[in-house]
Amino acid sequence: MKWSNMYAPTLRDVPGNAEAVSHGLLVQAGFIRQLHSGHYSMLYLGQLVQRKVEAIIREEINGIGGQEMILPTMHPADIWKQSGRWDKMGEIMFTLEDRKGNANALGITHEEIFASVGTELTSYKQLPQLWYQIQIKFRDEARPKSGLLRVREFHMKDSYSFDVDWDGLDKQFDAHHDAYLRIFKRFGLDAFGVLASSGAMGGNSSVEFMVECPAGEDDVIKCPKCDYAANVERGTSVIPKIVDDADPETYERFDTPGVRTIKALEDAGHEANKQLKTLVMVADGETILAVVRGDHQLSLQKLSDQIGGPSELRPATPTEAKELLGAMPGSLGAVGVKGVRIYLDKELQGRTNMTTGANEDDVHYSGVNVERDIECTEWLDLREVQAGEECVNCGGQLDILRCVEVGHIFKLGTVYSEALGLNIANADGSTSPVVMGSYGIGVQRNMAVAVESNYDDKGIIWPMELAPFEVSIVPVKDDEETMAAATSVYESLLASNVDVVLDDRDVRAGVKFADTELIGIPLRITVGPKTLANGEVELTERRSGETQNIAVDAAAATVAEMVAAAK
């Protein structure tokens, strides 16, 4: 590519509304432009990087036996109703009517669609299968943000495995796990797998791949001593046991005028860790109670996952709470409550002599024995882990890291194959539903995270495998000798299949240097009379800034080797 023909609209100023580093740099360096909220155009440079991201993914997924397909992005409502996700997904799905009045949806993911293709699988002899696509997804996000990190229209690689049994699924799952780690490494990312909540995907096991990043949206629990890592939506920890004072025979009520908060009750002499925090929640219209220790935080996602994943789970309004329990928030409790599902956090098992609201405004109970006085529906792990607590594996002090999710793999099991009738005949003549897995990587999100992880004050620093160009050649004068040398190196590199751009623009050298650095091209060959007098050109590495002189004649071969070595 000759730069004079290339549309690479770099900006001198960082765009004003870009908060995330990758957003600002990708716009400033001319890779992307926004059309509207959550929708971006990939300009030439952006497209070049996207193709490289996709190529790496293809290579690795093909490497574990993947077969690429391309499925529709617009789906009939019916298939989403069959799996039960039409209602479950709610407003996240873009929907539209066609001219006949039929409901359609733009795909947010493709489990149903791949399963429908899979219904032609009839025998165990055809399995295992691994199918994938790189396809556009649409999600009507409540709040698109941070450039390419959270958008409404994006490319995703999604693969789907089909197996006879769970052992087969485990193998495909592990193969993806390893392939994903190789992929992220090639992206220049320091990614690690964490235990995750499967959320609306269903299934019973999933691993998210995370990269630490301030622009991220997930909090991850990570043990610095062992390999324990989990999303806060799922992770657990060990906390010191509390030894309670001897229990009175029964709980006692006492007046607490004006006391509405854990803190206020604490000031009145009842330590937060000896209080019960009773939260009234509404799950798909049903009012339920969740109880955690006074100084603990309820994890909504943990609750949701363990009570069957309702499509709506929210805190009750004060009015709803009063209707159910007879008091306003601040004096609520589960003691003596009947006919309501009551979920107690496991940390409360065996606790005695606790304090809680009496379901009468301005009144609390003390001396509550949790197991004796509360009709527990189920003990669940409901509390959110805090930094500094102990690792469940090794006792190390847990960190909580802000991360971006760069990939997610799911053991789906038979949820979709049962819903969509995907059954096969086994060797013994019996019939069983196919065991499925699904595995996703966001293409453009990874491109953005690669920038978040690789930049300096001059701009982006692409890893060699993702760079839009591997080398830029910068002639600093336009005299005949300089241009002849630059062109000759350029043509040799082209012949060696190196991705090279020749900056033949009629602009000052400083502009060329700045653009090459901003765009993040890993290697720069500077050609000018100074070194050409000795038959040499300069070679500068973007990341280190180090420059060396090399002979013009050897330049192309040397650089081609360096490029190959860096991949």
Added chain:
RNA sequence: CGGGAUGUGGCGCAGUUUGGCUAGCGCACUCGCUUUGGGAGCGAGGGGUCGUGAGUUCAAAUCUCACCAUCCCGACCA
């Protein structure tokens, strides 16, 4: 969906509080001359429905109302 902010040539912004002449500045762009190894200098130009609509007024970028869009925080999020 709740809270906050912003919307003025391609980009970044000032002007709005206190209404008043042809709406400014920097970058970018065009032309000329000079310059030329780290985002050049001088000179001359071109380009704006001031987010949209309604209203108040002799007069609106500026005041009022409604709407729209975008960003940030939260809620939400395979």
